[in-house]
Amino acid sequence: MSSKLRQRRAESDGMTEKHSQVDYDDSKKYGKDSVPSQRNPNGHRLALGFLCVVATIVTFYKIWNPDEVVFDEVHFGKFAGYYLRRTYYFDVHPPLAKLMIAGAGYLLGFDGQYDFANIGDNYLDHNVPYIGLRALPATLNVLCVALIYLIMKESGYTLAICVLSTAMYVFDNAMVTQNRLILLDSMLLIYMLATMYTYIKFRKLRHESFSVAWWFWLLATGVCMALTVSVKMVGLFLVALIGLSVIYDLWGLLDINRGLSMDQFMKHFYARAFSFIVVPIGIYLFWFYVHFAILNESGPGDSFMTSRFQDTLKNSPLxxxxxxxxxxxxxxxxxxxxxxxxxxxxxxxxxxxxxxxxxxxxxxxxxxxxxxxxxxxxxxxxxxxxxxxxxxxxxxxxxxxxxxxxxxxxxxxxxxxxxxxxxxxxxxxxxxxxxxxxxxxxxxxxxxxxxxxxxxxxxxxxxxxxxxxxxxxxxxxxxxxxxxxxxxxxxxxxxxxxxxxxxGKNATEINANRSVKEVRSMPFISKFLELQGRMISHNAGLTKPHPYQSTPITWPFMIRGVSYWSKESTRSQIYLTGNLFGWYLSVGGIAVFAGIMLADVLARRRGIEPIEEPVRHRVLQSAGFFFIAWALHYFPFFLMGRSLFLHHYLPAATVNYLLLGAMYQFIFVDGIDSPVSFLSLKSKTTRQTSMKAEVSYKVYIAVGITIVCQIAMFVFLAPLTYGTPLTLEEVQSHQLLSGWKLQYAK
Missing domain, CATH: 2.80.10.50 (Trefoil (Acidic Fibroblast Growth Factor, subunit A))
Structure with missing residues (x-):
């Protein structure tokens, strides 16, 4: 095939490098008017601002209650104190989120002397600026709300659908509970969502390859991805998501019909390799360098490390x-x-x-x-x-x-x-x-x-x-x-x-020995590799049974929650459980997506094309992206031998709300509102004509009813989220599932 013929064929198929792949935003291929999210910028600004205000109220409401140590604040508050005292500690998670908490503590004047010893210890008795420390993850939770909205908007969804996915997250009890305490999850979520957002922005610019904006969003994706892994090792699930997306992207670019020479393809490959491998590794190493630079005093983490490592720490009693x-x-x-x-x-x-x-x-x-x-x-x-x-x-x-x-x-x-x-x-x-x-x-x-x-x-x-x-x-x-x-x-x-x-060695000999002890040096990479090995092996060894542990199969259905804090005198407690309505509806969204994919494959096998190409395109590219993100943040937990808890499902539950919005778009906006119409041979013109008269109110009614139900369930479970005092009867009435082990329910 000649180069001119190949170029003509690529242009006729709409598959030149400028339009090398189908976009999340269909405006590039199907016209700007086909993408509702592009038509109402003022409406989007108002909706986003309103949702952020609501999220701020919901997240910060009674953030001072309780004024006691709650759940894993005993660990992460303590770790922040170790940074402030420069005392070496050991943890299975990378350092970034804990450095952020320590930084907040430093700005608030916290000296790090309080050790967060026990759940229920009073913060006021120890002069801990706990409200300020909790304000950091709470603020990040509000930013997560903004990112969810922007992800849906940049993916080409209507204003109503953007509001739906965002509001479902705002009024999820598990998200509010987890992301207003001194814990790491809001840091994990903010960087995870930022990675997804920046990658979508990058993909929308593929027709402007190697432009300044293209490079900016490409590098921003690599940076956000690195920050995610620097919070928790489960950030590797996000790395897998971006990795699969990049492989899919490169596989498409490799197609000879795309009109790219091998030199052009290799430029794309090297750009992605640099941004998604070299840059993230450098950022990940940087946070450990900071970690070691700060923690130069002997501490409770000494015993986890080799003697050579301990020799690099000051004032080690051993x-x-x-x-x-x-x-x-x-x-x-x-x-x-x-x-x-x-x-x-x-x-x-x-x-x-x-x-x-x-x-x-x-x-x-x-x-x-x-x-x-x-x-x-x-x-x-x-x-x-x-x-x-x-x-x-x-x-x-x-x-x-x-x-x-x-x-x-x-x-x-x-x-x-x-x-x-x-x-x-x-x-x-x-x-x-x-x-x-x-x-x-x-x-x-x-x-x-x-x-x-x-x-x-x-x-x-x-x-x-x-x-x-x-x-x-x-x-x-x-x-x-x-x-x-x-x-x-x-x-x-x-x-x-x-x-x-x-x-026979006496105190005189020991004291004389102390005077000649010197702090030794150890190459950074050796310290890094040793700590990585300890983190991985220790995390795998966390198999000790816990009364609130659960198995992944139970998470989407919320069979068992986690008791975070309780106070017998007022029968108040904080119990981690998601919004039952939202989580069960999200499971339905997964089922709908799987059904759509199966039905589409079967129909096309029989020569039927039941979905218009722009709609099918969005389901495959955008909803498919969300589904893979959910699966990668959920199914790997089935392979883990360590003790697991409901809060491990929160990243997957967050992405599930994105997928739920995509399914609402498919059902109520794109006009495919029943299995009959989905598989019918009705012409595209007929379906589009009937859609124009009905979709405008159907989507708003569906979204409105859904959000009202989500809010109603949130309000009902709010006492368990905010630690509100309850009577014995009220506690019993809130134990909606038999697997929930609420305090004082018996």
């Missing part, structure tokens, strides 16, 4: 008390996972266990929670000529000081775990090769063995198992102490121990 360990020192060893001390005593394993297995009948080696004289082990070199400091990778022996025996493990099954090896001790100068262990530090860059600061594994030289303990207790013959055995998975992360005390 660092100050750390002593170098020499051969011949008598030390106690503490298991990092269980906090049990390695222990032995002059008792032996029984010849036979309860299941009939035979033991070595050797001396017992166990774990105890409180150290005593039986917890001291003398560390000895493999060769008599070796002396001096113990170093990473050395072969050592451990002599139990009280009984004068060497630690040993061998190919005999342990008491509780037949797959693991029994650990015992043997007399000195016997079975030498079986008493050798290699000491392997967790931090490869650390070479000298120190108390408190060095995490290490003891790997048996002969059988390659690691000394390990767990929380299961031995029977009475083992004094109900913890079993210690040889773990065949020698690289398991629970195999680590640390030395706690050196017998």
């Amino acid at each position: 660092k100050m008390s750390a002593l170098e360990i020499h051969y011949g020192d008598e030390i106690t060893l503490k298991h990092k996972d269980t906090n049990a001390y390695l222990h032995s005593h002059d008792l032996h394993y029984p010849l036979r266990y309860e299941d009939g297995r035979v033991s070595s009948k050797g001396q017992q080696v166990t774990g105890v929670m409180e150290p005593d004289d039986n917890c001291y082990w003398r560390i000895k070199p493999n060769k008599e000529s070796s002396d001096g400091l113990v170093k990473n990778g050395d072969l050592i022996q451990l002599e139990h000081v009280i009984t004068g025996t060497n630690l040993l493990t061998h190919d005999v099954a342990s008491p509780w775990m037949p797959t693991n090896e029994e650990v015992t001790t043997v007399p000195l100068d016997t079975r030498h090769e079986e008493t050798l262990f290699q000491i392997i530090f967790e931090d490869d860059d650390q070479n000298v063995f120190e108390t408190h600061m060095t995490s290490f594994r003891l790997v048996h030289q002969d059988t390659k198992v690691a000394i390990w303990t767990h929380n299961k207790k031995l029977p009475e013959w083992g004094l109900e102490q913890l079993e210690v055995n040889g773990n065949k998975n020698a690289i398991d992360k629970t195999n680590y121990w640390s030395a706690q005390e050196i017998r």
Whole structure:
């Protein structure tokens, strides 16, 4: 095909680079008058302003109540205080939102000394500017309202539909409850919605590729996307949404019929790669750089990090008390996972266990929670000529000081775990090769063995198992102490121990040691990677049961809420639950979208085109975008093993209101108001003619009734949102579903 013929064909199909893909805003392809959102700018301004005022009233109403710590304010208020005191802490979330709260606290004069210890603690007693701190997320919630409206407007929806989606969010009890407390969710939502808005603006400018405006919205999308991930790791769901959209976009540009040369295509590819990969990574790293720069003092997060990391913090009590360990020192060893001390005593394993297995009948080696004289082990070199400091990778022996025996493990099954090896001790100068262990530090860059600061594994030289303990207790013959055995998975992360005390070291030596301790440096990227690994592993390990946890399948139907705060004297409480009407209607919107897509596919399979192209185009491009956003913010939670709660569904619920508006547009504005008309062979002219006479009032009636129902349900549930005192009968009447566990309902 010649270049001229290809160009003529591209122009005839309306698919030149200038109009390379169908837009969210159909005005570019179908004419400005076909897009109602472009026809009434003054109406949009008035509607947006009015909704923002209403949102401000709804969000800030009685924001001072309660004047006590509510739910996870115990965590995020505390973290803000750590920033203000420059004290290192550990959390599973990235730092941006907590830095924002800390910044607000700094401007309000909060000194960070109050530790937000318990739910129900009184703020006034501790001079905490809690109203100002809550005002930050509340203000962001109002900005979320504005963004929802603008997303719908820029996507080409009518004024009524823009008002619908926005009002549904404004009067959602869960959004108001969550986004007026000192929590992270309003920060997550504001950046998530900003990303969607900027991406839609970028896509509308694709016919002006590489213009100043095109670059601005492209880069703005990358920045907002990075800020989303910098608040919570679930921001990666938004990254997936933008990633899929970009892949779809690039796939269309790659089509030879679009008339783009490969050089032009690669320019598009590099622009997106820079904006959506390089820029976000740089911004994400920047917030961690700020995080480390501020938190330079030792704090409660020290124990989560390696000794090399802790060496970079000032005034670490463990660092100050750390002593170098020499051969011949008598030390106690503490298991990092269980906090049990390695222990032995002059008792032996029984010849036979309860299941009939035979033991070595050797001396017992166990774990105890409180150290005593039986917890001291003398560390000895493999060769008599070796002396001096113990170093990473050395072969050592451990002599139990009280009984004068060497630690040993061998190919005999342990008491509780037949797959693991029994650990015992043997007399000195016997079975030498079986008493050798290699000491392997967790931090490869650390070479000298120190108390408190060095995490290490003891790997048996002969059988390659690691000394390990767990929380299961031995029977009475083992004094109900913890079993210690040889773990065949020698690289398991629970195999680590640390030395706690050196017998005979006195206060003078420790104080002298403190005077020479220096804060060491560590490359930023090493600190970043270490913290990322800790965040991911710790988040996955949050599996402890909670009375208010729930499963994702229950979230759209709000089967179980979360009790945030309660006060028995007034029978008042804050209970997280969404607006039942809005959430159930939104589930219906998902069902309608799925039904439309299925019916359209089946109809087209039979040669029928039931939807006008502009309408079908909007459903696929815009409603489809919202549906994928909802799915990506919902279904991944089914794969998570950690404890989950209803508030994890709030980003998906927010996007669901966008999809609901799109379905109202399809049903009431685009004239497809029943399955019969949807699948009928009625001509487009006939449908459009009948639509003009009926759509103007149908959409307003439908939207008006929907918003009134949403407000009515919001008002009914408002006492649970604002912590209003209730009588016993009123509490019981508000427990609409059996899964809700309201306080004082019984």
